[in-house]
Amino acid sequence: SQQGEEDPQALSIQEGENATMNCSYKTSINNLQWYRQNSGRGLVHLILIRSNEREKHSGRLRVTLDTSKKSSSLLITASRAADTASYFCATDDTGGFKTIFGAGTRLFVKA
Amino acid sequence: DTGVSQDPRHKITKRGQNVTFRCDPISEHNRLYWYRQTLGQGPEFLTYFQNEAQLEKSRLLSDRFSAERPKGSFSTLEIQRTEQGDSAMYLCASSLTGGMSKTQYFGPGTRLLVL
Numbered sequence: 001s002q003q004g005e006e007d008p009q010a011l012s013i014q015e016g017e018n019a020t021m022n023c024s025y026k027t028s029i030n031n032l033q034w035y036r037q038n039s040g041r042g043l044v045h046l047i048l049i050r051s052n053e054r055e056k057h058s059g060r061l062r063v064t065l066d067t068s069k070k071s072s073s074l075l076i077t078a079s080r081a082a083d084t085a086s087y088f089c090a091t092d093d094t095g096g097f098k099t100i101f102g103a104g105t106r107l108f109v110k111a
Numbered sequence: 112d113t114g115v116s117q118d119p120r121h122k123i124t125k126r127g128q129n130v131t132f133r134c135d136p137i138s139e140h141n142r143l144y145w146y147r148q149t150l151g152q153g154p155e156f157l158t159y160f161q162n163e164a165q166l167e168k169s170r171l172l173s174d175r176f177s178a179e180r181p182k183g184s185f186s187t188l189e190i191q192r193t194e195q196g197d198s199a200m201y202l203c204a205s206s207l208t209g210g211m212s213k214t215q216y217f218g219p220g221t222r223l224l225v226l
Contacts, residue, residue: 097161
């Protein structure tokens with residue numbers, strides 16, 4: 001079973017708008033990561049946030065982590081058509097080596 | 112650094128046949144992961160190697176699945192007696208040990224279709 005659950009499952013916005021995706025997880029974690037996957041291709045790592053961090057920025061990406069609520073959000077500002085992809089959160093639980101991905105949010109940015 | 116490579120990129124086989132996939136990780140990476148991804152879903156963890164040791168296997172990995180990493184470099188994933196339900200994208204990823212960071216670098220995947 002997948003630990004991370006992304007919300008929404010799909011999101012369609014206009015170019016220039018901001019996109020926010022949420023992820024919830026179930027167990028204690030060491031860190032949480034966000035990945036992007038373009039249609040039918042491999043995943044690309046976007047950003048990692050450690051369990052003792054609350055917010056992290058990378059370019060147009062902003063990630064927050066609330067360990068008390070076991071949730072994270074990814075904000076993409078000033079979206080571009082090239083941001084069209086599926087976005088997955090992934091967690092490493094403290095008990096082992098397994099990385100668990102959510103089902104993903106499919107983002108479509110209209111030019 | 113050529114990134115993670117996987118071979119073949121596509122494989123079509125008949126039910127009951129055996130298939131083997133290869134993954135070449137980034138050269139200095141000692142961790143290697145295999146995942147399976149079906150349409151509309153996130154990658155599902157299959158197994159994990161640190162160097163040549165297979166340290167964790169998912170319950171998804173039935174007896175028909177076996178993975179090896181004989182010299183701690185490339186890895187193979189074999190599926191015996193394939194079933195139509197094995198049709199999926201098989202992804203390999205690698206990472207470095209060190210600190211708390213476990214960023215994984217993914218290959219392009221092998222897409223398997225079992226007829």
